[in-house]
Amino acid sequence: MKVLLLSENIPQLNESKETLLRHAHFTFLVDGISRACSHQLVRHRPASYSQQSQRYVAMKNFPYVTPDSVKGKLVEIEGKKYCYDDLMAFIGRFYEALVEEGVPKEDARFVLPNACTTRIVFTMNGEELVHFLRLRTCTRAQWEIRKMAIEMLKLLQSKYPELFKDVGPNCYYLGYCTEGKMSCGRPEEVRAYFASLCKGEE
Ligand SMILES: Cc1cc2nc3c(=O)[nH]c(=O)nc-3n(C[C@H](O)[C@H](O)[C@H](O)COP(=O)(O)OP(=O)(O)OC[C@H]3O[C@@H](n4cnc5c(N)ncnc54)[C@H](O)[C@@H]3O)c2cc1C
Incomplete structure (x- = not known):
């Protein structure tokens, strides 16, 4: 899996973090994820997507993800x-x-199977991006989209630490788990992981 932050547009405003995120846009390129993963990604509605076509691109010796x-x-x-x-x-x-x-x-x-890899470019505003990262960095998320979300978060934290240092699953972002019976039951461990991630220790 390759995750690139292709471009971003953050207005130069002397406003709160929330306001900046609402008006900011981030474009990512992700290559080598499975179609199973991209299908989950495109469920996030306030975003724009461009995905490699299987209608026109020959899938000879198609690459695939192996769990x-x-x-x-x-x-x-x-x-x-x-x-x-x-x-x-x-x-x-x-x-x-x-x-x-x-x-x-x-x-x-x-x-062709769900395992088949794909390449997708997508743009989200900062508010949606934080929503996406809160859901998909959680241990409840499926492993591949979680891995992708964590790679995205690493890129964002290294470039914009002030905007993204508090972002992670809800147990880290809000300070408590919102998953009820579906909770992994390891909030301390998960919080410690994301705290070290934002310090660049992972
Ligand atoms: C752990 C996990 C398990 C999942 N399992 C399943 C599953 O088993 N089956 C399944 O079908 N899906 C599943 N999903 C996907 C889930 O149902 C949503 O499709 C996905 O999370 C995107 O929707 P969203 O509401 O989170 O936010 P987004 O689509 O990212 O939108 C962000 C927010 O914008 C607002 N918004 C967006 N569009 C509209 C609109 N049209 N009208 C009003 N407000 C809007 C809402 O407030 C929304 O919360 C799962 C997701 C996760 C994280």
Whole structure:
């Protein structure tokens, strides 16, 4: 996964942090995340997105994300053992065969998995960005979007420490957990992690 802060526009105003964030815009480029991750990202509505097209870009030897939990796992089907990479290679061959048969890429892509990587550029204003980071840096968030959100936060904190030093999951941002029964139950540990992150220690 590659996360870049492409550009930002923060007005030169002698105003509160909240006002500055409301009028500021941040554009990120993220490359190498799975489609499963980008699908979660684009659920955040007050933002603009441009994503690599699977309709026009050939997905020959498509790159994909492998979750740690499936690494080394073998699955037995009808007496034969397969690993995750076997399935990805089969899907890749099937996709290519469809394209060679004249199936348009926009239809051949129906066989591609959520694991397939993508590249996406998005712009959020500062207020939405903080909302996104509060939700997606939380341990409740799925691991890949959480990893991406933490990379974004690191970039923002190193460039704009005053605006982003307090940003993190709600247990860090608000000082208490808002997840109720779904809480990870480790707010002290999570708070300590984000406190060290904003000091550049992670
Ligand atoms: C841990 C976690 C688990 C999730 N699990 C699921 C799941 O199982 N299934 C699922 O479908 N989704 C799931 N989601 C996604 C979630 O339902 C939302 O789609 C996602 O969080 C984005 O919506 P949002 O309200 O947080 O904020 P955004 O879309 O980022 O918007 C920010 C804020 O702007 C305001 N806003 C935005 N658009 C409007 C509008 N049209 N009208 C009025 N106000 C608006 C709201 O105040 C909103 O909170 C999950 C999210 C998280 C963080």
